Amino acid sequence: MANQDQYQTQDPTKQYPQASSEWKQQQDEPGLQKEMTPVPDCGEQSYRGTGRLTGRKAVVTGADSGIGRAAAIAFAREGADVVLSYLPEEEADAQEVVKLIEEAGQKAVAVPGDLKDPSYCKQLISQAVEQLGSIDILANVAGKQQYVENIADLSDEQFDATFKTNVYAMFWLCKAAIPHMKPGSSIINTSSIQAYSPSEILLDYATTKAAINTFSKALAQQVGSKGIRVNVVAPGPVWTPLQVVGGQPEEVLGEFGSSTPLGRAGQPAEMASAYVYLASQESSYVSGETLNANGGMVSP
Ligand code: NAD
Numbered sequence: 007m008a009n010q011d012q013y014q015t016q017d018p019t020k021q022y023p024q025a026s027s028e029w030k031q032q033q034d035e036p037g038l039q040k041e042m043t044p045v046p047d048c049g050e051q052s053y054r055g056t057g058r059l060t061g062r063k064a065v066v067t068g069a070d071s072g073i074g075r076a077a078a079i080a081f082a083r084e085g086a087d088v089v090l091s092y093l094p095e096e097e098a099d100a101q102e103v104v105k106l107i108e109e110a111g112q113k114a115v116a117v118p119g120d121l122k123d124p125s126y127c128k129q130l131i132s133q134a135v136e137q138l139g140s141i142d143i144l145a146n147v148a149g150k151q152q153y154v155e156n157i158a159d160l161s162d163e164q165f166d167a168t169f170k171t172n173v174y175a176m177f178w179l180c181k182a183a184i185p186h187m188k189p190g191s192s193i194i195n196t197s198s199i200q201a202y203s204p205s206e207i208l209l210d211y212a213t214t215k216a217a218i219n220t221f222s223k224a225l226a227q228q229v230g231s232k233g234i235r236v237n238v239v240a241p242g243p244v245w246t247p248l249q250v251v252g253g254q255p256e257e258v259l260g261e262f263g264s265s266t267p268l269g270r271a272g273q274p275a276e277m278a279s280a281y282v283y284l285a286s287q288e289s290s291y292v293s294g295e296t297l298n299a300n301g302g303m304v305s306p
């Protein structure tokens with residue numbers, strides 16, 4: 007499924023295959039990307055760096071798979087050292103990313119743990135500072151999505167875990183990282199089309215994604231005078247483990263992304279440049295913004 011080179015002009019409707027019945031599959035949370043069919047494209051073969059993040063130190067959550075993995079690979083190929091956060095069960099995916107970062111000539115520091123635990127969040131940031139010397143980029147990409155059709159069946163435990171993973175961890179990580187960030191640093195959070203067009207079966211998840219947008223706009227105002235920028239990437243339907251571990255009903259995966267104007271699901275590789283842009287000096291006058299990368303769906 008690999009795209010040949012990120013700069014090759016292509017018809018975006020045909021750049022990647024459409025979902026098919028082959029895409030219907032299930033794994034237990036959090037899932038392994040290497041066991042998906044087809045395996046998502048995170049830019050392993052296509053992302054070509056041009057030195058846009060030379061010397062930067064980045065922390066990426068959810069760096070083992072999907073969109074976080076695509077961002078981690080891109081950051082490294084642009085010249086950044088990367089601290090990777092992921093769950094211990096995802097070691098097999100994470101080790102592939104460590105190898106790719108090292109092949110790009112950059113340092114990779116693996117710090118597995120549970121983001122629902124505030125002490126892990128603090129430890130992740132202190133490990134980053136200890137091992138890399140500073141933090142210039144914090145990309146909060148990790149997320150939890152479990153569909154539930156009826157509010158009566160949405161447990162307090164799930165509601166809490168979704169908010170802990172998607173909102174509290176972002177808060178804890180920003181709080182811990184900002185004291186270490188010099189002017190020119192960048193925080194990038196991850197929202198979703200779900201923030202504006204919520205699916206009825208993603209009540210808890212969609213609500214967190216709206217919170218992430220608002221949190222980021224408020225924080226951007228607070229830290230602007232420190233020379234720190236805060237922005238958001240809001241993907242549309244992207245083929246990642248999140249979708250096959252209970253993020254969507256299995257029966258809809260065969261048509262995943264087909265209702266977007268571009269007519270297909272996105273691949274994680276197509277999100278990477280958005281994170282790189284918001285991390286780099288190229289976006290020096292952009293803060294409090296949400297960059298939507300969603301196949302053309304209407305967003306505010
Ligand atoms: P993914 O499954 O590859 O990534 C999610 C990652 O979150 C996991 O790899 C895991 O490492 C991490 N994670 C989850 N719970 C954790 C916990 N308690 N502690 C530590 N790490 C934890 O899926 P993805 O789609 O690449 O998701 C990345 C982000 O993109 C999420 O924030 C998601 O909400 C967002 N997003 C995805 C889509 C999509 O269609 N795939 C659309 C919009 C937004």
Ligand code: MG
Nearest residue numbers: 070071096247
């Ligand atoms: Mg994963």
